[in-house]
Amino acid sequence: MRRPAITSISHKKPEAQSRVAKKLNTDPNVKKDKSRKKDPDAPKRxxxxxxxxxxxxxxMYKENFPDNKSVSAVGKAGGEKWKSMSDSxxxxxxxxxxKRKADYEKALKSYNQKANGAGDGAKDDDSDRSTSEVHNGEIGENEP
Incomplete structure (x- = not known):
C-alpha cells in the first residue's frame, strides 16, 4: 500500500499571499495603518x-454585594435584569x-464647526475681543 506524499504548505503561502495582494492591489509585506489618530478634544459618544x-x-449591586470584585458577575446580573425589565x-x-445623544450631537456640531471653520478664518463665538483688536498688533509689527 502506498502512502500519500506529505507536502509542505509553507511553499504555497507566499503565492497565496501574492494572489490575495493582487486582488486587493496591496503589497503583502506592507502593514496597514490600523486606525487613524483620534482627536482628544472631540466629544465622546x-x-x-x-x-x-x-x-x-x-x-446598587456594589451596595448589596460589597465583597464581590468580579466585573463579569456584575455585567451578567445587569444583563439578566435588563432583559427581564419591561419597556415601561x-x-x-x-x-x-x-438626552445624552442630543447633547452629544450639539457638541459634535459645534466641534465640527470649530474644526472646519478654523482654516476659513471664521470668528470664534466665545471670544470677547473684536477682530480689529486681534489683528491690530499683527499689522503694526511688520511696518516701520
Whole structure:
C-alpha cells in the first residue's frame, strides 16, 4: 500500500499571499495603518440606554454585594435584569440616553464647526475681543 506524499504548505503561502495582494492591489509585506489618530478634544459618544442603566445598577449591586470584585458577575446580573425589565421600566433610561445623544450631537456640531471653520478664518463665538483688536498688533509689527 502506498502512502500519500506529505507536502509542505509553507511553499504555497507566499503565492497565496501574492494572489490575495493582487486582488486587493496591496503589497503583502506592507502593514496597514490600523486606525487613524483620534482627536482628544472631540466629544465622546454617548452611552446607550443599557449602559445608562448599568451605571445605576453597578452602584446598587456594589451596595448589596460589597465583597464581590468580579466585573463579569456584575455585567451578567445587569444583563439578566435588563432583559427581564419591561419597556415601561426601561423608559427612564431610554429618555436619559436620548438626552445624552442630543447633547452629544450639539457638541459634535459645534466641534465640527470649530474644526472646519478654523482654516476659513471664521470668528470664534466665545471670544470677547473684536477682530480689529486681534489683528491690530499683527499689522503694526511688520511696518516701520
Amino acid at each position: 454617548p452611552a446607550g440606554a443599557f449602559f445608562v442603566f448599568m451605571e445605576e445598577f453597578r452602584k 421600566e426601561k423608559a427612564p433610561y431610554v429618555a436619559k440616553a436620548d
